[in-house]
Amino acid sequence: MLLEDVLKELRKAGIRLTPQRQEVLQALFDGLQGECQPQSAEEILQVVRKRYPGVSPDTVYRTLGTFKKLGLVREVNFRDGCRRFELVLQGGHHHHLVCLRCGRSRELPFCPADCLVRVQEYCPDFEIEDHAFTVFGYCPKCREESRDVFRETVEV
C-alpha cells in the first residue's frame, strides 16, 4: 500500500487532510522503509519541521493520537522509556527485533500465532484485540564493536 492510498482512505473516512498531517504520515511512512524504525514524537516533529518549520509539538501528538484511534498508527516500546510510533499498513502487522545497545530495530516476519490460540483457550472470555512480540538483544554490528573494545582493553 502506498502513501497515496492511505490518504485516500483517510479522506473517505472523513478525516481532514491538512499539510501537517500529511507530513506526519510521510515521516511515519519513511520510518517504515528500509530498516523499520519506529519514531519518537520528537523525531517526527523534526522531520515535519523541515517542510513546515512552525509546526507545534501539540500538532504532532494530536495527529498521532488521531491516527492511533483510527488504527493507522501503533505505539511501540523498546524498554528504553521512549514512546515510538509506527504506521500500520494493511496486513502490515509485524514484530520487532531490537538491539539493546544501538536501539535500532528490524522487522520480524514471524508471529506467535499458536501462542495466541493458547491464550484464547486459557482466557475464553477475554476479547483479544492485538498482540506484541519483541525480541531484545545485540545486533551483529554492536557485538563486533564490543568485541573491539574488549580487545583494546586487553591489549593495553
Added chain:
Amino acid sequence: MLLEDVLKELRKAGIRLTPQRQEVLQALFDGLQGECQPQSAEEILQVVRKRYPGVSPDTVYRTLGTFKKLGLVREVNFRDGCRRFELVLQGGHHHHLVCLRCGRSRELPFCPADCLVRVQEYCPDFEIEDHAFTVFGYCPKCREESRDVFRETVEV
C-alpha cells in the same frame, strides 16, 4: 523465591541494602502477588512513602535503574505511555495479558519459544538476550460493563 532470598543475593552481589531500597523491593514484590500488576515509578513511590515519607522520586528512579541493570527488575509497557516496572524472580519469566480499558494485567503462562528459535535461525548473528510477548484486548469485566452501557443507550 522469597523476598528475603533476594535480599541475600543482593548483599552477596555487593549491593548496599538501604531501607529505601528494601521498601522498593517490597513494593515490587507485592505487585507480583495476586494479579501481577507491574507498577509505575509513581505508584512505587507512594508505597515506599507509607513507611518513609521523605523518600524522593529520584531515589525510586535510581533504585529501579540499579535493579534493572542487575536484571532484577524489568520495564514493561502496555501502550498507554506509562512505564511500569516488575520484579524478575528466578525462573519468573512470564508474559502479560492486558486490558486496554481498565489497564489491569494478568500473567500468561505461555512463552512463544518456537518463535524465538525461528528468530535465531532468521538472524544467526543476533545475540538474543530477552523477549516480550504481550496480548492486548478487553477483559471479561470491562466487556460486561461496555455491554451495560450499550444496553442503557438502547433502552433510553
Added chain:
DNA sequence: TCCTAGATAGGAATTATTCCTAGTTCCGTT
C-alpha cells in the same frame, strides 16, 4: 567503633506531553 564509597533528600533543571485560546483552513454545499 571507625571509615568511606556509595546512597540519600530536596530542590532545581530538564524533558515530555497536554491544555488553552484566538485565529486559520479544509472541504462539503451552494
Added chain:
DNA sequence: AACGGAACTAGGAATAATTCCTATCTAGGA
C-alpha cells in the same frame, strides 16, 4: 468559485515525568 462552519493549528502556558546537583548521611567491611 465563493461561502460557512466544524475541525484544525500555532504558540505559549501548564502539567507531569524524569534526571541532575550537592551537601549530608549511612551501610557494612576493616
